[in-house]
Amino acid sequence: MTFSPLGALRRLNPFHWSAGLVIRGMAELRIADHLGEKPRTASELAAAIGAHEESLTRFLRVCELHELIAPVAPDRWQLTEAGELLRSDIPSLRGFSIAVNAPGMTRPWERIADVVRTGEPATRAVWGLDHWEYYAANPDEARSYAETSASLSLEAADALVASYDFTGARTIVDIGGSPGTVLARLLKEVPAARGVLLDLDWAVPYADETLTLAGSADRAEVVAGDFLREVPAGGSHYLLKNVLCDLDDTGAARLLSNCFEAAPTGSRLLLLDWEYTEHSSHVHANDVEFMVLTGGRARTPAQYEELLAKAGFGPARRLPLAGHERAPIVLLESVRP
Numbered sequence: 001m002t003f004s005p006l007g008a009l010r011r012l013n014p015f016h017w018s019a020g021l022v023i024r025g026m027a028e029l030r031i032a033d034h035l036g037e038k039p040r041t042a043s044e045l046a047a048a049i050g051a052h053e054e055s056l057t058r059f060l061r062v063c064e065l066h067e068l069i070a071p072v073a074p075d076r077w078q079l080t081e082a083g084e085l086l087r088s089d090i091p092s093l094r095g096f097s098i099a100v101n102a103p104g105m106t107r108p109w110e111r112i113a114d115v116v117r118t119g120e121p122a123t124r125a126v127w128g129l130d131h132w133e134y135y136a137a138n139p140d141e142a143r144s145y146a147e148t149s150a151s152l153s154l155e156a157a158d159a160l161v162a163s164y165d166f167t168g169a170r171t172i173v174d175i176g177g178s179p180g181t182v183l184a185r186l187l188k189e190v191p192a193a194r195g196v197l198l199d200l201d202w203a204v205p206y207a208d209e210t211l212t213l214a215g216s217a218d219r220a221e222v223v224a225g226d227f228l229r230e231v232p233a234g235g236s237h238y239l240l241k242n243v244l245c246d247l248d249d250t251g252a253a254r255l256l257s258n259c260f261e262a263a264p265t266g267s268r269l270l271l272l273d274w275e276y277t278e279h280s281s282h283v284h285a286n287d288v289e290f291m292v293l294t295g296g297r298a299r300t301p302a303q304y305e306e307l308l309a310k311a312g313f314g315p316a317r318r319l320p321l322a323g324h325e326r327a328p329i330v331l332l333e334s335v336r337p
Helices: 005-012 014-028 031-035 042-049 053-065 094-099 103-118 123-127 131-137 139-163 181-189 201-213 249-262 282-293 301-311
Strands: 069-073 076-079 171-175 194-199 220-224 237-241 268-274 317-319 329-335
Touching (some): 014 031, 014 053, 014 094, 031 042, 042 053, 053 069, 094 139, 103 131, 103 139, 123 131, 131 139, 131 201, 139 237, 194 201, 268 282, 301 329
Parallel strands (some): 171 237
Antiparallel strands (some): 069 076, 268 329, 317 329
16 A cells, blocks of 8 residues: 555644644733624724734634634624633633643743753753743743642632531641632631631732632731741641642642641641552643653652551541542542551
């Protein structure tokens, strides 16, 4: 059989990477916002967003190709269901779509072969900074990342309060908890509790903003710091949501040791994170992303439990996560002896 490069291209689809950049471009241009009310022509959109009309028309064709918009006339488009996810005036994935396709996350992937060869993350090799230092130096991308965290964390927070009884919680310490979405939800659930949120300097303003908007600022303290150095002491509950996945085993062990030292006897540590499974799922894509960006990893429940035990915590109790029982997510509770 004669090899057909064009046929092979359709099977391999090596240009699939550009789909994410098209989505990012549409999100940054806020095209979805301007198509949210009614269909528009390229000329109308160009005037609304301040774009070069011919270039915009060409770009809209590829947005149509990716089924983000659909034509209703030769030169008039409307949003599709997928395109609705890029609006900024409704709950959406706009911030997520920008963050995961922005340079801070995409450029390190150019070195995926080196990461596989060496086992070392690529962010510092590309930028001269680690992943979090990069956001400190690039506030526009940091804002999109914060929007990403907020949208994903709201659903996780609702699932957490439906799965765990926080009755009696006095002080909830949310480690690496910016932009504060989860802590705000927990403080709403437990009116008698106070909260402490620890995160890096650049992430603190987003947490302050969220807690203020939620009306919880008077019951929460936002602390700037590095959890690999120290964790706030005195909490009745310590929360690690999607934090260990960004750390290698050495960093994860150090963080859990810091939590053990800070936690009073009888306090609870709650771990909500990705679960590495035998069956292929999106968690394996996340796992390689952690490998490329931060050197972290998704772990099996047994690996999380081993880390907790080595830090000194009591036997971990696995809890079902309400509404996400079949998802590759693990919720563990462990008591500080």
